[in-house]
Amino acid sequence: MIGLFDCNNFYASCERIFRPDMEGKPIVVLSNNDGCVIARSNEAKALGIPMGAPMFKYKDIIQENNINVFSANFTLYGDISNRVMSIASEMEPNIEIYSIDEAFMNVKINNDDKLFEFGEKLYKEIKKATGITVSIGFAPSKSLAKVANKIAKKNKEKIPVFIINDDKQREDILKNVVVEDIWGIGRQYAKKLRNIGIDKAYDFTQLGDAYVKKEFSVVGLRLKNDLLGKPTIKFEDIKKKNNITVTRTFDKNYKTFEEVRERVASFASSIAYKLRKQNSCTGSLIVFVMTNRFRNDLKQYYNSAYIQLPEPSNSNFTLAEYAERALKSIFREGYYYKRAGVLACNICDTAVAQTALFHQNNYVQDTKAMDAIDLINRKFGRHTIVLASQDIDREWKMNQEFLSPKYTTNIDDIIKVKI
DNA sequence: TCTGGGGTCCTAGGACCC
DNA sequence: TCTGGGGTCCTAGGACCC
Numbered sequence: 001m002i003g004l005f006d007c008n009n010f011y012a013s014c015e016r017i018f019r020p021d022m023e024g025k026p027i028v029v030l031s032n033n034d035g036c037v038i039a040r041s042n043e044a045k046a047l048g049i050p051m052g053a054p055m056f057k058y059k060d061i062i063q064e065n066n067i068n069v070f071s072a073n074f075t076l077y078g079d080i081s082n083r084v085m086s087i088a089s090e091m092e093p094n095i096e097i098y099s100i101d102e103a104f105m106n107v108k109i110n111n112d113d114k115l116f117e118f119g120e121k122l123y124k125e126i127k128k129a130t131g132i133t134v135s136i137g138f139a140p141s142k143s144l145a146k147v148a149n150k151i152a153k154k155n156k157e158k159i160p161v162f163i164i165n166d167d168k169q170r171e172d173i174l175k176n177v178v179v180e181d182i183w184g185i186g187r188q189y190a191k192k193l194r195n196i197g198i199d200k201a202y203d204f205t206q207l208g209d210a211y212v213k214k215e216f217s218v219v220g221l222r223l224k225n226d227l228l229g230k231p232t233i234k235f236e237d238i239k240k241k242n243n244i245t246v247t248r249t250f251d252k253n254y255k256t257f258e259e260v261r262e263r264v265a266s267f268a269s270s271i272a273y274k275l276r277k278q279n280s281c282t283g284s285l286i287v288f289v290m291t292n293r294f295r296n297d298l299k300q301y302y303n304s305a306y307i308q309l310p311e312p313s314n315s316n317f318t319l320a321e322y323a324e325r326a327l328k329s330i331f332r333e334g335y336y337y338k339r340a341g342v343l344a345c346n347i348c349d350t351a352v353a354q355t356a357l358f359h360q361n362n363y364v365q366d367t368k369a370m371d372a373i374d375l376i377n378r379k380f381g382r383h384t385i386v387l388a389s390q391d392i393d394r395e396w397k398m399n400q401e402f403l404s405p406k407y408t409t410n411i412d413d414i415i416k417v418k419i
Numbered sequence: 420t421c422t423g424g425g426g427t428c429c430t431a432g433g434a435c436c437c
Numbered sequence: 438t439c440t441g442g443g444g445t446c447c448t449a450g451g452a453c454c455c
Contacts, residue, residue, distance in 0.1 A: 034421090055422080056422075057421085102455080184452095188452065188453085241425095244425085246424090248424080
């Protein structure tokens with residue numbers, strides 16, 4: 001059976017762990033730069049704050065209702081996530097971490113009572129060790145586990161575990177699931193289905209294979225079979241990322257090449273670091289810049305450049321150098337830039353990276369330098385050593401007005417208890 | 420004034436190879 | 438009138454997920 005557990009209101013719950021006074025009170029968590037609402041507690045949802053709400057448009061509602069606001073603290077969320085995942089892995093090592101707050105598990109139990117027991121134990125262990133509550137669904141396939149998970153989440157009073165384990169029950173449930181709620185059916189596909197009179201997940205599973213494939217591609221066909229209880233969407237344990245992206249919206253408009261270059265160099269360094277963490281290199285980069293798409297009064301510009309590296313690399317030096325070259329090719333004077341990003345494509349394992357025929361890179365030296373930099377930055381803080389092209393004076397600051405402490409990762413932020 | 424960030428997979432078309 | 442068959446790589450775009 002496939003299990004799926006999912007943390008409830010994850011970011012908001014993380015903020016609550018060390019703020020028990022926030023229990024039962026509305027909380028929202030904002031995106032970088034305090035731009036949009038990206039997480040809400042149940043109380044905030046009930047007050048009608050939608051997902052993705054721009055902060056400046058909802059300021060009044062937030063104040064009137066005394067909603068507690070937090071800036072995104074991804075260091076904290078990432079650390080809590082690691083703890084949750086490691087507890088789950090101890091109970092079932094066959095686990096696919098699907099996102100920061102959810103994971104599939106391939107459990108070798110097919111008895112409802114035993115499954116429920118397993119789910120209950122998982123719920124309690126995670127709750128006890130981290131303070132986070134999860135909802136758990138079990139079913140023969142991934143998409144059905146998603147459905148089961150959703151039902152479990154609605155079960156407010158009991159232990160949130162739900163099992164789909166027989167055909168009759170599965171059909172009855174799918175007859176009550178609207179197409180919008182199917183995992184893998186988004187806005188466009190839902191519209192398409194509604195247009196041909198398909199409203200429920202069950203109706204979708206009754207469509208012909210050829211038709212589904214034509215209209216929704218092989219992805220849709222896989223989904224159909226998966227919903228029929230034939231596990232078709234593969235279970236994959238830990239895999240490396242095929243793409244790594246670092247993009248940011250700036251706190252203000254940038255006009256000069258130097259300002260944007262600094263950001264791009266930092267993004268490239270950050271990508272290099274992420275590559276090293278998963279033992280990968282990238283063979284090429286994409287760099288993009290764009291103006292503020294919400295400002296109709298300003299000239300708009302978007303451009304991206306693809307650049308190949310002489311050979312795959314995960315060195316800050318190389319990536320920053322080539323990212324800058326790419327940036328040079330697309331940067332135009334006279335615009336107000338609001339956002340830029342660097343993408344690593346063609347990622348490969350470091351061990352099998354194909355070096356150039358006339359290999360001239362200082363690969364060995366770079367590797368040693370990167371090891372040393374990583375070690376120092378781990379010991380003394382993330383920005384102890386940066387490239388000269390990066391923001392040495394730390395002028396660039398994200399708007400983070402409501403940032404909570406890094407309770408679990410920074411020794412100075414650990415809470416003090418008076419006895 | 421202020422509007423996030425990071426991923427996956429698939430398809431189609433163009434340019435190329437033998 | 439009729440014009441093979443089997444590939445690769447790259448780019449762009451569209452759909453989806455959290």
